[in-house]
Amino acid sequence: MLIAQISDMHILAEGWLAFGSVDTNGALEHAITQLNAMTPRPDAVLITGDMVNDGYEDQYQALVQRLTRLDIPYFPILGNHDDRELARSAFGQLFFMPEDGPIHYTTEIGGVSLIALDSNVPGKPYGKLGAEQLEWLDAALMERRDRPSLVMLHHPPFMTGIEFMDSCALRDGDKLAEVIAKHEHVERVLCGHLHRPIQRRFAGTIAMTAPGTAHQVSLDLSGDPDNATWISEPPAILLHRLGVDGAMISHQAYLGDYGPSVPFSDDHTRSDA
Numbered sequence: 439m440l441i442a443q444i445s446d447m448h449i450l451a452e453g454w455l456a457f458g459s460v461d462t463n464g465a466l467e468h469a470i471t472q473l474n475a476m477t478p479r480p481d482a483v484l485i486t487g488d489m490v491n492d493g494y495e496d497q498y499q500a501l502v503q504r505l506t507r508l509d510i511p512y513f514p515i516l517g518n519h520d521d522r523e524l525a526r527s528a529f530g531q532l533f534f535m536p537e538d539g540p541i542h543y544t545t546e547i548g549g550v551s552l553i554a555l556d557s558n559v560p561g562k563p564y565g566k567l568g569a570e571q572l573e574w575l576d577a578a579l580m581e582r583r584d585r586p587s588l589v590m591l592h593h594p595p596f597m598t599g600i601e602f603m604d605s606c607a608l609r610d611g612d613k614l615a616e617v618i619a620k621h622e623h624v625e626r627v628l629c630g631h632l633h634r635p636i637q638r639r640f641a642g643t644i645a646m647t648a649p650g651t652a653h654q655v656s657l658d659l660s661g662d663p664d665n666a667t668w669i670s671e672p673p674a675i676l677l678h679r680l681g682v683d684g685a686m687i688s689h690q691a692y693l694g695d696y697g698p699s700v701p702f703s704d705d706h707t708r709s710d711a
């Protein structure tokens with residue numbers, strides 16, 4: 439069982455570049471090509487929010503048009519840059535999406551339960567789940583206590599040390615922790631938002647954020663809340679693999695061409711240089 443996680447694609451209308459220089463649409467195309475070519479191919483692709491940059495209809499059209507090339511079932515959630523109703527109509531054909539209200543849902547991927555949450559607060563950069571959704575999560579986890587579960591939401595429920603991003607984290611992360619702590623079968627809490635790979639022990643499980651498929655958030659641990667910067671570090675995805683021993687291992691896989699894998703036996707090290 440192999441589950442890929444991509445995040446924060448920030449798709450734009452055709453022909454536009456993010457910040458005037460980042461080809462986010464092209465980056466998603468590369469990611470899809472790489473995912474389709476993987477051996478073994480992932481069983482599912484989780485998309486942890488900020489699918490489009492401004493929540494516009496033509497951006498969702500550009501997104502869906504690209505995702506038709508993905509030969510793997512995919513499961514999206516909303517980020518703060520998404521628009522709930524436009525996303526719902528863009529993904530209307532996905533059977534698991536509710537017809538109204540927050541876009542939270544459950545599905546089964548092989549022997550693993552996926553529980554998708556909606557932390558979008560319209561018009562705000564921060565996230566919140568709310569009491570009703572947390573109750574729904576608690577019940578959903580209770581029903582699935584016989585198998586490993588992944589919980590995914592866009593906003594991480596923890597502080598990262600990157601100050602300007604921490605100011606727009608999940609507002610009710612402590613309440614989420616209370617629910618997660620009741621359910622030992624939660625293997626991971628999977629998030630986006632940070633455009634960086636970050637892990638933390640959280641409520642008895644592991645919470646982590648995924649890198650972006652295009653641009654990354656700069657690693658600034660200075661504590662300066664005004665330093666909101668991005669950087670062209672290599673884009674990446676996460677791969678969560680459930681082994682035969684029942685343990686889940688998370689890998690980070692870079693997107694892009696870094697040349698072929700070379701056998702260690704091909705030793706052409708020169709000692710006479």
Ligand SMILES: [Fe+2]
Pocket residue numbers: 446448488517519631632633
């Ligand atoms: Fe983002």
